[in-house]
Amino acid sequence: xxxxxxxxxxxxxxxxxxxxxxxxxxxxxxxxxxxxxxxxxxxxxxxxxxxxxxxxxxxxxxxxxxxxxxxxxxxxxxxxxxxxxxxxxxxxxxxxxxxxxxxxxxxxxxxxxxxxxxxxxxxxxxxxxxxxxxxxxxxxxxxxxxxxxxxxxxxxxxxxxxxxxxxxxxxxxxxxxxxxxxxxxxxxxxxxxxxxxxxxxxxxxxxxxxxxxxxxxxxxxxxxxxxxxxxxxxxxxxxxxxxxxxxxxxxxxxxxxxxxxxxxxxxxxxxxxxxxxxxxxxxxxxxxxxxxxxxxxxxxxxxxxxxxxxxxxxxxxxxxxxxxxxxxxxx
Amino acid sequence: xxxxxxxxxxxxxxxxxxxxxxxxxxxxxxxxxxxxxxxxxxxxxxxxxxxxxxxxxxxxxxxxxxxxxxxxxxxxxxxxxxxxxxxxxxxxxxxxxxxxxxxxxxxxxxxxxxxxxxxxxxxxxxxxxxxxxxxxxxxxxxxxxxxxxxxxxxxxxxxxxxxxxxxxxxxxxxxxxxxxxxxxxxxxxxxxxxxxxxxxxxxxxxxxxxxxxxxxxxxxxxxxxxxxxxxxxxxxxxxxxxxxxxxxxxxxxxxxxxxxxxxxxxxxxxxxxxxxxxxxxxxxxxxxxxxxxxxxxxxxxxxxxxxxxxxxxxxxxxxxxxxxxxxxxxx
DNA sequence: CTGAAAGCGCTTACAG
DNA sequence: CTGAAAGCGCTTACAG
Numbered sequence: 001x002x003x004x005x006x007x008x009x010x011x012x013x014x015x016x017x018x019x020x021x022x023x024x025x026x027x028x029x030x031x032x033x034x035x036x037x038x039x040x041x042x043x044x045x046x047x048x049x050x051x052x053x054x055x056x057x058x059x060x061x062x063x064x065x066x067x068x069x070x071x072x073x074x075x076x077x078x079x080x081x082x083x084x085x086x087x088x089x090x091x092x093x094x095x096x097x098x099x100x101x102x103x104x105x106x107x108x109x110x111x112x113x114x115x116x117x118x119x120x121x122x123x124x125x126x127x128x129x130x131x132x133x134x135x136x137x138x139x140x141x142x143x144x145x146x147x148x149x150x151x152x153x154x155x156x157x158x159x160x161x162x163x164x165x166x167x168x169x170x171x172x173x174x175x176x177x178x179x180x181x182x183x184x185x186x187x188x189x190x191x192x193x194x195x196x197x198x199x200x201x202x203x204x205x206x207x208x209x210x211x212x213x214x215x216x217x218x219x220x221x222x223x224x225x226x227x228x229x230x231x232x233x234x235x236x237x238x239x240x241x242x243x244x245x246x247x248x249x250x251x252x253x254x255x256x257x258x259x260x261x262x263x264x265x266x267x268x269x270x271x272x273x274x275x276x277x278x279x280x281x282x283x284x285x286x287x288x289x290x291x292x293x294x295x296x297x298x299x300x301x302x303x304x305x306x307x308x309x310x311x312x313x314x315x316x317x318x319x320x321x322x323x324x325x326x327x328x329x330x331x
Numbered sequence: 332x333x334x335x336x337x338x339x340x341x342x343x344x345x346x347x348x349x350x351x352x353x354x355x356x357x358x359x360x361x362x363x364x365x366x367x368x369x370x371x372x373x374x375x376x377x378x379x380x381x382x383x384x385x386x387x388x389x390x391x392x393x394x395x396x397x398x399x400x401x402x403x404x405x406x407x408x409x410x411x412x413x414x415x416x417x418x419x420x421x422x423x424x425x426x427x428x429x430x431x432x433x434x435x436x437x438x439x440x441x442x443x444x445x446x447x448x449x450x451x452x453x454x455x456x457x458x459x460x461x462x463x464x465x466x467x468x469x470x471x472x473x474x475x476x477x478x479x480x481x482x483x484x485x486x487x488x489x490x491x492x493x494x495x496x497x498x499x500x501x502x503x504x505x506x507x508x509x510x511x512x513x514x515x516x517x518x519x520x521x522x523x524x525x526x527x528x529x530x531x532x533x534x535x536x537x538x539x540x541x542x543x544x545x546x547x548x549x550x551x552x553x554x555x556x557x558x559x560x561x562x563x564x565x566x567x568x569x570x571x572x573x574x575x576x577x578x579x580x581x582x583x584x585x586x587x588x589x590x591x592x593x594x595x596x597x598x599x600x601x602x603x604x605x606x607x608x609x610x611x612x613x614x615x616x617x618x619x620x621x622x623x624x625x626x627x628x629x630x631x632x633x634x635x636x637x638x639x640x641x642x643x644x645x646x647x648x649x650x651x652x653x654x655x656x657x658x659x660x661x662x
Numbered sequence: 663c664t665g666a667a668a669g670c671g672c673t674t675a676c677a678g
Numbered sequence: 679c680t681g682a683a684a685g686c687g688c689t690t691a692c693a694g
Binding site: 013015016017020027028033052054056057 | 664665666669670672
């Protein structure tokens with residue numbers, strides 16, 4: 001490919017001027033010279049090498065995103081929203097999929113540090129994520145989940161406990177007398193929040209409610225396998241609230257296989273609220289996370305990062321559809 | 332961050348030696364010196380700057396992926412498989428989501444060229460993708476869809492026409508006498524292949540079959556909206572074969588809203604066959620593309636790229652489940 | 663307004 | 679086996 005020197009040569013000027021033209025500064029260039037440079041660049045199909053640029057400029061114009069599972073539509077939507085936000089600022093989003101593997105996560109972190117991304121948005125799969133590689137490199141990080149106190153990373157989240165409570169409370173309001181919580185792995189941070197929110201809703205119910213917590217990985221396959229087993233029992237619950245939509249889809253599938261009708265025999269509530277949830281069979285009631293807002297705030301916060309971590313809590317919305325017993329299939 | 336010079340200084344040697352140590356070559360380093368360098372690097376938490384490395388080495392150790400819609404699980408699975416293949420070779424996968432927008436696709440192409448990715452895997456949203464930016468930069472490209480004759484890009488695909496025929500033929504074998512093709516946008520290349528495959532299956536059927544082609548965008552929302560309208564009519568088809576699983580999910584949802592039971596009232600066949608298809612309600616019969624194999628071949632082919640485009644056709648598999656009338660929900 | 667030169671942090675022939 | 683130096687392709691003070 002043509003370099004700045006090729007362009008300078010053809011235009012009869014210096015590489016400094018070529019740079020001034022392509023960056024609109026920091027020095028002025030006469031209209032005449034500018035035109036010559038542009039013409040030469042056009043002719044040679046010149047594109048400044050972003051690597052060389054980043055090396056001397058000290059900024060790569062890229063933000064890294066690390067997600068646990070890019071095949072999960074929640075992260076797909078998140079990636080898209082972040083890419084929109086990043087591109088609007090002239091940055092490129094680099095997406096790393098840790099594939100629910102801690103080693104893979106570590107590899108991606110190293111790759112991002114080595115490539116000197118300017119900032120990072122992260123959804124870690126670890127209980128206590130280690131942000132030190134980024135902080136040592138001076139790369140600001142925003143996590144999209146709660147972080148430990150004193151952590152160097154910022155965070156943007158909804159109030160999971162509160163949202164989980166709202167979801168369960170809604171099922172209570174339908175009058176269901178036995179409700180299950182299909183939670184993530186028992187010891188995960190997220191599971192604790194869903195558990196506490198669920199318990200609060202049950203506590204506040206006027207009537208006694210039979211409850212049970214079941215755990216599965218955050219995947220349709222695992223959730224379906226667990227549900228298939230547990231919904232077949234005579235004492236199966238009347239309703240289930242799930243920690244993620246992915247798990248809810250697994251429950252919907254399992255219920256169908258068992259001949260249980262949703263919501264008639266089993267009410268189901270999801271959590272995350274991606275666009276796909278509206279097209280489930282039946283349409284899935286869920287808690288919607290404000291993905292566009294999360295993305296916009298994350299990118300904005302990273303752009304203004306001054307070293308001090310910031311923690312923001314955004315609102316969620318209850319999306320009531322057929323699966324919990326609200327509305328009918330026709331609407 | 333610490334640089335190679337910092338390490339050299341602390342180890343009492345030169346940057347050349349630091350480089351030799353970290354690259355295991357091209358020159359030998361005495362064990363003693365190596366140990367000193369490693370200790371200094373450890374102490375300073377040194378990580379070679381990948382930008383500088385790429386600039387002088389002429390290789391970025393990164394492959395770019397451009398997909399139309401990262402929220403579509405097919406591309407999610409593809410991205411994951413490619414990342415596996417790339418990481419196994421020590422490369423980083425950069426994922427760009429063109430969000431079904433031609434301008435966005437062009438932006439990503441420029442960003443990849445500017446960053447000098449070593450190679451590119453691309454699923455374009457354009458009828459006649461323009462690979463010139465890559466070829467001018469000497470970056471080999473493999474498209475995961477058929478490409479124009481004489482194109483500089485390689486391609487790896489299944490035989491879509493043949494696969495579409497097999498899917499439709501399977502519905503014919505069930506004895507359904509009216510079958511619809513829910514295809515992508517009428518003029519797209521893909522649509523032509525599905526159309527021809529579908530027509531071939533119908534032609535070969537021993538009995539007359541009533542057919543209709545309906546078009547929608549490749550999204551659940553659009554497919555559901557179309558299906559809601561068209562499945563409500565009295566002359567609705569007995570079976571539908573779709574150009575993508577996404578569209579099939581939309582049909583499943585619409586059928587449910589209309590009170591039609593699948594497969595009893597309407598048989599449905601998808602196309603793509605991601606892991607999610609097994610957990611649809613009901614489980615979706617579909618054509619499975621060999622994603623892991625596609626990814627592995629793509630990365631392999633790019634690694635050996637010698638300039639001449641290569642075109643490979645891989646096998647597909649018919650995945651028969653409940654939605655077409657095969658098997659029962661219990662299995 | 664413009665050019666020659668130093669520097670970003672690496673790699674790698676070239677000498678020793 | 680090791681070091682001093684040139685070069686990858688940019689940007690930006692520094693002089694003019």
